[in-house]
Amino acid sequence: AQSVAQPEDQVNVAEGNPLTVKCTYSVSGNPYLFWYVQYPNRGLQFLLKYITGDNLVKGSYGFEAEFNKSQTSFHLKKPSALVSDSALYFCAVRPMDTGRRALTFGSGTRLQVQP
Amino acid sequence: GAVVSQHPSRVICKSGTSVKIECRSLDFQATTMFWYRQFPKQSLMLMATSNEGSKATYEQGVEKDKFLINHASLTLSTLTVTSAHPEDSSFYICSASGTGRRADTQYFGPGTRLTVL
Numbered sequence: 390a391q392s393v394a395q396p397e398d399q400v401n402v403a404e405g406n407p408l409t410v411k412c413t414y415s416v417s418g419n420p421y422l423f424w425y426v427q428y429p430n431r432g433l434q435f436l437l438k439y440i441t442g443d444n445l446v447k448g449s450y451g452f453e454a455e456f457n458k459s460q461t462s463f464h465l466k467k468p469s470a471l472v473s474d475s476a477l478y479f480c481a482v483r484p485m486d487t488g489r490r491a492l493t494f495g496s497g498t499r500l501q502v503q504p
Numbered sequence: 505g506a507v508v509s510q511h512p513s514r515v516i517c518k519s520g521t522s523v524k525i526e527c528r529s530l531d532f533q534a535t536t537m538f539w540y541r542q543f544p545k546q547s548l549m550l551m552a553t554s555n556e557g558s559k560a561t562y563e564q565g566v567e568k569d570k571f572l573i574n575h576a577s578l579t580l581s582t583l584t585v586t587s588a589h590p591e592d593s594s595f596y597i598c599s600a601s602g603t604g605r606r607a608d609t610q611y612f613g614p615g616t617r618l619t620v621l
Binding site: 421423425430432434435438440479490491492494496 | 506508510536538546547548550553595597599601608609610611612613614615617
């Protein structure tokens, strides 16, 4: 079975500073990895995904994530945080090599960007 | 592209009644749809996976007779909460994936908040 760990319940960062939201995963075989963002009382918005290829993936709103196979990590990053980035962020994984397409989500990390 | 809608966005019902939630893919054909449940300040828990024209596959612990899922077309899936009780109150979110470049990614609806009195 697959699992996702987001070790930080909350990350606080000042506007303009770089941000990192951590994610590690466990899956049999190769992973598909995803980051989603959720604003209050809303569904999830897709940010980016890693399927194969370049380990550094660029996504929406200036976010990027780096796939590190040896550390089984997929940390989300942004060079300069905005107050509007404040939201709940979810990392998700599913195995590449099986027919199961459902995602397993981490517990979420709340990002708070202070002006 | 890849827009998914849900209706209603919010519903309040009395205990014992049934509630139907619709999930639609607006600009692509959703061969697979997923239904999740999210409790306050918690992550999403997968309830079931449905493929168009097939019976849904429910996750362990999810009552299939209570949460009826229908995926009759490539753009519509419905979740019916039958004989709802207060413990069914939750935020229900659907997602959809399609074919080709939309096969690997799930696109989420805005969610439906169900409150059972």
